[in-house]
Each structure stands twice: as structure tokens, then as C-alpha cells.
Amino acid sequence: MNVAYRMQKFQDWITQQWVISFGRRVNPSQNLWLMGPFGEINGIGEKFIEQLTERENLEIVKDFESAGLLDSINNLNLSVHEISSLSKNVIDFYENTSAYRLKFKVKWNPVFKLFGYSVNRLFSQRINQLNIPVNRIHKSEDLTSEIIKLVCRETGELKYTLWLRKFRLTGKIIYSGIYSTCKVPSGNTCVKAVFPLPKGNATVILQPSVGDSGEPILNSSGERFGDAGFYFLLNDSKGNFWSKYIPSFTDKLTVTENKGKLRAVQTLKLWNITVSTFEYDLEKYHYGR
Structure with missing residues (x-):
């Protein structure tokens, strides 16, 4: 019988056992598009960054004025027409993300507020990850936004790009994710966001496109394993890899x-019903003022 790692919090164990029971065993070498770093049981948040650098012999590089989620918008492999329809400011945000201030609002569907509260109490506060407020924020809250590059100590090659976002007032982490692009089995280029969890991660694969008004859209809608979408990944007690796709x-x-x-608007849905909506006002720093 395949069993989740035992020496951890019960709520983490039961979640992982659910993934093992209803997901699939995966071979990392055959699913490189999906693979990403896993967290440890004794700390996610900023502690995860320290653990990852030690585990993989990496060095932290911070470049506040110019670091972006993407080195180039061309990494998305959009068509020439799609690229030309994007505004220069939107492209600048993706290529120079750390140069932008973020203001944040959230609105919950009342039906899902109890779910959000449960996730917050059972997981988020403890592991310092995904600290999403359950109550609606009527006034925008300031977030700190930092792009952290992790490079190989021996070669200097970029290994990971991490986007760390925290509430400026409390210091709580709302998102600590590793961002990159990947090619899913269909051959399409997608954005991959990996959020470390104890003995695993939550990975979101997003298909890029451009709307009729020239707005970039990242969408995780899919139908089956291998499509864009939301995935849980983990190691069991024997080191086997498991994944559960949640379309x-x-x-x-x-x-x-x-x-x-x-402005960025992020909409989370479950069974095509809106769970919550996040709004971000994005303002570029003006250095020297």
C-alpha cells in the first residue's frame, strides 16, 4: 500500500493520502513539464528559499530594479500578431515585475467563505503560504513584491525565478511561487507557477493568449492530465511521485x-462557479523621486 509520509501534521498527511488514493503515480523524467521543487515539513514561506538553495547548491540573486517574471515576453511563444497587440506597459510589467508596486483587493463568493476560512486555519497560517484574507477587502492593501533569482553556484545558470508577495502591514506571505514556462504534452507553451507545500507542491499550469482588446490572458482551464490546470504533486513515504489533476x-x-x-484581475472558479476574485493595481516605481 502506498502511504504518505507519516511524520507530519495530520491535515497534511490526509491531504497527501487523498492525492495518492485518487491521483496517479508519475515518473519525473517523463513529466518534466510538470516537475517543480517540493517543500519540507518544517517550513515553507521564506524558509523554503533557504532550504532550496542549500539542497540544490544555489545562490540567491536579487535585482530590485529590473527582475521580471519573464526574461522576455517572447518566452510565451505567442504569434507575431499577438505580441504586436500587447501594450508596451503590459510587456514591461512581465519583463520588469520587481519595479512595480502592488495594491490588492479580494472579494469572496459567500458560499465559499467557510472553505477559505478552513484552508486559512488548517494550512495557510501554519506554513506561511497562500495567506488569502477571507473577508472582503474594501480598501486596497499594499503588497511587497520581490523577484528572487536562484542560480547555480558552479555555473551561474539561472535555475528558478521566485515571486514573493507579502502584505506590507503584517509581513504575511500571500504567495511564494516559482515561475517559469513549460511545454505541455500537446506542445503548447504555458506559464507554470509552483507553490511549495510540505512534501510536495501545488502547481498551476496556465495557457497564455491575447484578448480582443490586446490584453494578455493566462488561463488554467483544461480537461485532462497533461492540459493546463491545477495539479497537486507529492512524495510518498517511499519517495515515489504522485499527482492529482483537478480540472x-x-x-x-x-x-x-x-x-x-x-490592473490585473485574477478569478478562481470551482465547477465554473466563482470562488473569489483578486484585483491588483500595478504601479511602476519612479526611481530618484
């Missing part, structure tokens, strides 16, 4: 520009 849970992110101002 009913989707994440859509759209960045729009209006009179030079950028």
Missing part, C-alpha cells in the same frame, strides 16, 4: 491597461 478548479488572470494604468 474543476480554474484560475484566470487578465492584465489590462486604461489610460496608462495597469
